[in-house]
Amino acid sequence: MLKFQFSVFLLSHLFLCSVFITNASVHEYNGEKFVSKGNAFVVHGGSEGIYSSFSDPNNLSAYAADSYIRFEKITFRRPKESANFSSLPIHALVFEVEDREIIGGSAYGGQRAVCCTADLAKLGVCLEGGIIHRPSTMDPSWPKVFGISFSGDDEIATIRSKSIRVTKTGMYNLYFIHCDLNLKDLTVEGKTIWKNPTGYLPGRMAPLMNFYGFMSLAFVILGIFWFSQYARFWREVLPLQNCITLVITLGMLEMALWYFDYAEFNESGIRPVGITMWAVTFGTIKRTIARIIILMVSMGYGVVRPTLGGLTSKVVMLGATFFLASEVLELVENVGAVSDLSGKARLFLVLPVAILDAFFILWIFTSLSSTLSKLQARRMVVKLDIYRKFTNALAVAVIVSVGWICYELYFKSNDVYNERWQNAWIIPAFWQVLSFSLLCVICVLWAPSQNSMRYAYSDEGNEDFDKDDTNLTLIKPSTTPSKDFRSAPEARPLQSSNGASNGDLEEDKTE
Template identity: 75%
Template structure:
């Protein structure tokens, strides 16, 4: 299984490296026409474009205030055996999504067609063999339609190079269309360049550059707080805090890489494949580690159990599967994307990630419930024994009872924060489904960036909550693990264990003295002086306490 996953990852990575990574530069490499109704179509691109700005102070070439769609060396090829006739024209159709109804028509209210038929030609509405269109009600120059025909014996026909200036903000679509069924095996080559006033970023992606800049700053501020606490109390750091440090570092790297990815893309029009792959990989690793940390915290790792015991392999397997599914999805979605429209492949690839996320949530809340119940039961049993314990033992038990109360309160806050995050996530997913179902033609493209940005903000907020609850401090070791083991009798016998990971999952009916983690200097100074009290077995309580603290 591991070999299969590794081989699949290598194949996906190699295939991505050979993908065209140009986004605002739409490259056509032998694209074939597909039959749609009575027309044959190649989708040339769809992007949100802002209107041109006449006065722009920025002197850079990418941000000179002009918006346009430029055709460069767009050519159509047909095979030699189909060169014995002159063809109907192959046309480039550029229109804004609000003018989509101006493309196509029907005779006498019949079935709508893109290509002009003989019946419509007889009515004088159009020319047979060409695309049906009528001028927009808001701008008579739109949609833009122009084309080229094959002459007899010609194997290639080239569109004249031209630029279409964008004077109205909107979602623009480009289609290459022909109506000649004799043009078989015709392919498109060349490229078109789409540009916004501020650069080459597609309109939907343009706000994300500033967003990732702000998120980079937010992670830097969080990192300053966390690393200052980490350096200040490095002797008190527990393993769980090391994992949180890794997540913060990965988050800083991810946000920075995304910002530079969009910045270079905006300046050159070509998306840097290497930067994109690294940004995607760091982000996927961060999300995977973050989910595993939340799951391990919910199980009590580092706080009430030193290891995960037999669950380690299951946790690792779930994390590895989630990483692989997310990495494939993000690579296909981000590397080589050339339009503001999501492909059908995304819907197929997003399902495994959604199922794994649901499994994470179910396992997290199940583990949290078990951990909280154990902590509450242990605390109640601990309090019930106060009356029958000797004075010195009472002081030790009181000290650990306070630590248990701190842990219980911390887990309750963590559960509340996680519950709020899940409720908000479900609500946002419903909104996202509503948004996409009511925006079939991407007319709300200017607000689409909010959807991916929200998930980044939500995960960052949850990370801030975790950092606040588990920040390194002089009391960090008080939150280290405690093993809860049943004993033969209480209070006649007290025992310690080196590993309570497996026993933690059992239903304890009796209470043992907890194994303390290393006590900080503050705890040592705050402990009451032990008084030697002679026990029934001839051993003083002072000696007993010394044995327990070793």
């Protein structure tokens, strides 16, 4: 079964890599077909948040620190059988999202049209077959509309290279539009380059580069604390602490890879597909292992029970399923992504991950409830105190998560046109901070120390943790115990009716 799941994972990696390997920071158009939208035919050329230029607006050649959208080799192709007439213009339309209401119009208050109709042309507000738009109240030179037409039997029409300077911070949209019903199977090729003053990162992604830099530093500090404790008390290390070490290591690698991914993207303008895929994979492995560790701790593994018994295969199956679902979602969402808009595919891929997460949470709290009850019944005060703190931390994390999900839904439902793009980076950053905070709590509770072994599983009275406590019997000591009672090899510790040895009771009193 594991071989099959690994094969599926490998095939999905190869498939997604082949799909995204050609993408870069620029928006490329490789034979994109125009689709009908209302009375127009359009191709969405891209949407990005762009900050205003830092350079002198009078120095038109200083593109190094400018914000701009550059058109390079934009070519329109029509089939040879359709190349027998001169066409209406094919437009490139660039506008800021706040000016969306100035695009399109209606003659009699009916359906809004982008292409100028005969009725609107009669009113003198536009030319028939052209794009309906009005000058922006903030800047009359916007929106930017320009284009080209096919002449005679030409099969190719090319827009000359040009750059549009961005002097106002906002979310900008590019559409290629034509209104000619005779232009069937028209396609567009070429690319546009979108640049912010500080580099090629889209505006929504730009703050994430600094964020992952700070997160890398935070993981380094956590790693120094954890690995120093690990090195000092390596003889007392538990299997559970080895798993936590693995999660910290994966977290350090993930944060560093995300930082280098965004830094390379920002510097060169080419998104490094390989680094992105590794960052996604390390992050998915980390999240999967972290959920499995929390589930195993909730079940009492390594602390109050030596193994998971028959539940091992179920835990592994749940973890493998979550890994595959999360990996595909993250690959589709991040690898080759250059636009500030999420694709529709994410809506279908996020549902399985959400369901599996809910199943994890339900199983974790069910197991915690059972473990706490048995620890309390056995009067294991030290372990009970740790588990109560762990439960409280998980409960707070779940409550905060639910609250943030509600806020995220509110944010997205009230930001249909991505007008609040400058704050959108906070949403993915929050989940990273929350998971890191929970990891810090776990590290504090189960940090390696000279007393680590007292948190480990011990076979009190040779009884399994899951067995009924009522089967245990009370062993009465002799009324005249010998002086070397504790050192006698055949002597057994006191056992109470609730299953706690007198060693545990003494430990509890000491605590």
